[in-house]
Amino acid sequence: MLIDSPPPLVHDTLIIGGGPAGLTAAIYLRRFTRKVALFDRGHSRLSLIPVSHNYPGFPDGVRGTDLLTNLRAQFERYDGQVSHGEIARLRIEDGCFVGEYDGGEVRALTVLMATGIADTGLPIDDWREALACGAVRLCPVCDGYDVIDKRIAVVSSETNPIGHAMFMRTFSADVTLFDRSAGVILDEQERQQLGAAGVRYVSSMVREVTLSEAKTPVLHTADGRSHEFEVMYPMLGETARSDLAVQLGADTAGCGEIVVDQFQATRVPGLYAIGDVVAGLNQISVATGQAAVAATRIHNTLPWTLRQKD
Ligand SMILES: Cc1cc2nc3c(=O)[nH]c(=O)nc-3n(C[C@H](O)[C@H](O)[C@H](O)COP(=O)(O)OP(=O)(O)OC[C@H]3O[C@@H](n4cnc5c(N)ncnc54)[C@H](O)[C@@H]3O)c2cc1C
Numbered sequence: 001m002l003i004d005s006p007p008p009l010v011h012d013t014l015i016i017g018g019g020p021a022g023l024t025a026a027i028y029l030r031r032f033t034r035k036v037a038l039f040d041r042g043h044s045r046l047s048l049i050p051v052s053h054n055y056p057g058f059p060d061g062v063r064g065t066d067l068l069t070n071l072r073a074q075f076e077r078y079d080g081q082v083s084h085g086e087i088a089r090l091r092i093e094d095g096c097f098v099g100e101y102d103g104g105e106v107r108a109l110t111v112l113m114a115t116g117i118a119d120t121g122l123p124i125d126d127w128r129e130a131l132a133c134g135a136v137r138l139c140p141v142c143d144g145y146d147v148i149d150k151r152i153a154v155v156s157s158e159t160n161p162i163g164h165a166m167f168m169r170t171f172s173a174d175v176t177l178f179d180r181s182a183g184v185i186l187d188e189q190e191r192q193q194l195g196a197a198g199v200r201y202v203s204s205m206v207r208e209v210t211l212s213e214a215k216t217p218v219l220h221t222a223d224g225r226s227h228e229f230e231v232m233y234p235m236l237g238e239t240a241r242s243d244l245a246v247q248l249g250a251d252t253a254g255c256g257e258i259v260v261d262q263f264q265a266t267r268v269p270g271l272y273a274i275g276d277v278v279a280g281l282n283q284i285s286v287a288t289g290q291a292a293v294a295a296t297r298i299h300n301t302l303p304w305t306l307r308q309k310d
Pocket residue numbers: 016017018019020021022039040041042043044045046048049050051052053054055085086087088114115116117131137138139142143241274275276277282283284285287
């Protein structure tokens with residue numbers, strides 16, 4: 001007897017990435033009664049935040065891991081399920097998006113990229129410990145307030161040689177700028193700007209960073225000297241995880257961030273992007289706000305199911 005195999009399940013939306021952006025969109029879409037598949041390979045940047053003090057609604061701050069756990073629990077409250085794994089490839093077939101993962105494929109009418117960014121490698125071996133204890137920080141917008149009047153080192157790269165050091169002057173009178181890349185040599189105007197703002201400049205390249213016994217960062221420069229600070233910001237850049245969208249024709253800018261319209265839509269019909277992977281400010285509140293916009297847009301553009309009476 002010939003048995004027909006059932007047609008493959010087509011989700012309304014495949015969400016790629018389970019950080020605050022992806023999980024918030026998933027909560028919205030489930031509450032719109034949409035069929036959602038969410039794949040996450042772990043390591044949301046949220047899990048690196050010891051305590052965030054600028055996310056609204058938490059006067060005493062919130063641990064990144066606690067926020068992540070709560071978002072997952074809220075998604076599960078609406079029968080959502082996080083599939084642990086990576087979407088390795090994305091294609092369009094018969095009017096559907098098809099995401100390939102180790103062990104299978106998932107089909108959806110729309111895709112929401114919430115894949116985040118990869119921070120450029122930090123010049124310190126035990127960087128997780130350094131982030132956890134606040135010796136090394138990655139986000140001046142997030143926690144500049146929390147390091148007021150501390151001795152601060154900023155390590156910059158070619159893309160924004162002096163901007164981050166100048167930004168930190170709002171918070172401390174003791175800011176020193178270091179070069180990481182041998183290619184970064186400040187021009188006369190930049191040196192004058194630093195000097196006028198009272199930012200010290202060490203031109204000898206940073207070779208290595210270690211943690212002192214007191215868990216403070218020590219920067220070792222090529223000239224053999226060591227410089228101890230209370231806090232270091234290695235602003236070395238980032239790469240957006242936008243490859244899957246690029247392969248389908250989405251536009252990118254800057255460090256590979258996906259370009260979207262006011263509804264978070266890319267120029268590929270049905271393909272949306274939210275959170276850090278999108279060009280803009282990398283913040284949790286931005287990620288969750290974009291998620292709300294995209295999820296509502298997706299719901300309003302897909303066909304609606306008319307609810308039947310019992
Ligand atoms: C140390 C640190 C401190 C910070 N402090 C603050 C703060 O105080 N306040 C604030 O607002 N922001 C802060 N941020 C920034 C904040 O963490 C990010 O803006 C936020 O996490 C972005 O959310 P997202 O969902 O876009 O990306 P992420 O949280 O990075 O999540 C992306 C997820 O997608 C997954 N993924 C990627 N590719 C795939 C794939 N192909 N298949 C499946 N899964 C995939 C990743 O593994 C990851 O789990 C901080 C960041 C860092 C690193």
